Amino acid sequence: MLKFLTWRFGRALLTTFAVLAAVFMGARFTGNPVEVMFPDGLTPEVERALIQQYGLDKSLPEQFMIYLRELTRGNLGISHREKRPVVEMYAEDVGATLKLACCAFILSIILGVPLGMVAALKRRTGIARFVMAVAFFGYAIPHFIIAITLILIFSFHLHWLPSTGSQTVWHYILPTITLAAHRMASIARYTRSSLLDVLSQDFMRTARAKGLRERVVIFKHALRNALIPVVTILGLQIAGLINGSIIVETVFAWPGIGRLFVGSVMKRDFPVLQFGVICFAGIVVLVNFLVDILYVVIDPRIRTEK
Amino acid sequence: MKIIDRFGKNSKRDLISSPPEGTTSLLLPGEAITRISFWHRIKTAPLSIKLCMVVILLLAIAAIFAPYVAPYQPDKTSILARNAPPFWLKGGKPGHLLGTDQLGRDVLSRCIFALRVSVGIALVGVIIGSVIGVTLGIVSGLLGGLADRTIMMLVDFQLSIPFLLIVLVGIAIFGTSIPVLIALVGLAYWETYARLSRGQVLSVREDPFIEASIALGATNWRLAIRHVLPNIASPIIVLLTLNFPAVLLLESSLSFLGIGVQPPTASLGRMVGEGRDYMISAWWLVISPATFIVLVTLCMQLVGDWLRDVIDVRLD
Secondary structure, three states: OHHHHHHHHHHHHHHHHHHHHHHHHHHHHOOOHHHHHOOOOOOHHHHHHHHHHOOOOOOHHHHHHHHHHHHHOOOOOEOOOOOOEHHHHHHHHHHHHHHHHHHHHHHHHHHHHHHHHHHHHOOOOHHHHHHHHHHHHHHHOOHHHHHHHHHHHHHHHOOOOOOOOOOOOHHHHHHHHHHHHHHHHHHHHHHHHHHHHHHOOHHHHHHHHOOOOHHHHHHHHHHHHHHHHHHHHHHHHHHHHHHHHHHHHHHOOOOOHHHHHHHHHHHOOHHHHHHHHHHHHHHHHHHHHHHHHHHHHHOHHHHOOO | OOOOOOOOOOHHHHHHHOOOOOOOOOOOOOHHHHHHHHHHHHHOOOHHHHHHHHHHHHHHHHHHOHHHHOOOOOOOOOHHHOOOOOOOOOOOOOOOOOOEOOOOOEHHHHHHHHHHHHHHHHHHHHHHHHHHHHHHHHHHHHHOHHHHHHHHHHHHHHHHOOHHHHHHHHHHHHOOOHHHHHHHHHHOOHHHHHHHHHHHHHHHOOOHHHHHHHHOOOOHHHHHHHHHHHHHHHHHHHHHHHHHHHHHHHHHHHHHHOOOOOOOOOOHHHHHHHHHHHOOOOOHHHHHHHHHHHHHHHHHHHHHHHHHHHHOOOOO
8 A cells, every 4th residue: 555655646746747847847848048038139248147147048957946946935936918917816716616616526536427327227227318418418518618508508598697708606606517518428428337347247146146235236336346346436637627717717717827827828827827837737636636635535445555 | 333331350251152143243352342332322311421421521632722712921910900799790800701910911811721730730640640550459469478568558557647648748848849749749649540440459369360371471560460450450440530530639639728839830729729818809719710620520520420330430
């Protein structure tokens, strides 16, 4: 177990390092930083002085070390556009993103797992086919089309729900559904196939043969085993959730970091963009590591491994 | 005539050990037989799959022959016929089947040309991604050792970073032009091809015919091109079919956000994005291109799922 976790931890560190290095190199590709900061041009003397001040005349590895040092101090640069620290900008917006993402994640689990179970237990019935058809649509239709369709129906046609902003509870409904649709569909699909696998195992027959009630058989014997692979999928869902957030926040004008990030791409505000990448990649790496730990907790086979 | 499983793992060896009845001989290359079996597969496919194939075929024809199929030039404006709804609604103009936009451009014609752009980008993108991925996968599987570990580390890295991030950074650095967009969406999903082809190489490598060709002095290069590639072709085709809608959606999403295909070129995602501003008064500007996107992706996904089941590929 310890070996497994150390290995995973090492991998998480390595990935983080690779992301930082990639972002650093990416920043170099954008051209001369001094020209980016002062697009109107400078006299050669001032430019030379600035290059010296920012340490741009040092070698690349040296610059990378400075970059890492400043990173640990929380100094991640100042937005070209807004002239304030990017950390501050992200700190303002991260709450809205987390709230929305958590709502969507919870909704997708509390709908996805039972739907997948129904599809597996009532296999070959109309209900199961219907559930899988819905899951298929949720999976194959892109976020922005779901969003636009929901807005057209519920905001413009029925006037039930607001289409943009995040002030009240009502504002949460459409973005949450949009963001949850994909996750729900894939969780349902995974739960179904995993449960079907377990249901055909020998210990299921044993459990029934010894006279256990069907509810105990399904929930204690089948579901607990079936959910192990589903948990690993949850980790991968986070990457999808971030992809989704970026688009959903833009469509619904949600004041979160996804929208901030897309805005920085359009305005080519590199410090903001850079911190966005570090942020998102950090979340993914962290969550994947947490999933690894969770995996150890729920699967005793790994726990007892030497 | 007996149907031979073209895609089955052991098809080659079965042919050699026992020529099935009705086929002439094992001296003939398998082409004549396989073609029949492929047609047979399509003929015995469920109705929904056949329907999807017809839709894909029609859309492909429309995209290829766009200038002949579209009733109008995509950029031709007509001030008198602005914001006309589709023909079945009140105020619709019979000449404009799906209505017109705020500049009086015909929505159907724009959709057809946009389909051409979106499908074209996705097609080139998938080809780039599969070539890179398959090459790396085969190299990784055949050489093993350091090359294998490096490539698999890259795959791990790719899996743990949301691809949209990489694309957005790429756009911020290199700007929004169609070649950049194609290159970026082309890189998407390369790791799926790499993992699949590596796995296939590892399993094919144990087959006696590989051993035989190594014994005959075949180089790695020859092994890869002549022996491994033909054997892993069918799962790769399945993966291509399944990745195509995903790449198309990536491009549409970017164009929808306004950081993909730039005006005046129309792409389906871009049309949905532009139509958003007129959604209250002219919903067809959004719904028409959205329907095209959904049609293409749903049909491709269904056909891909079906192919995967028929060919029996495990993709995980």
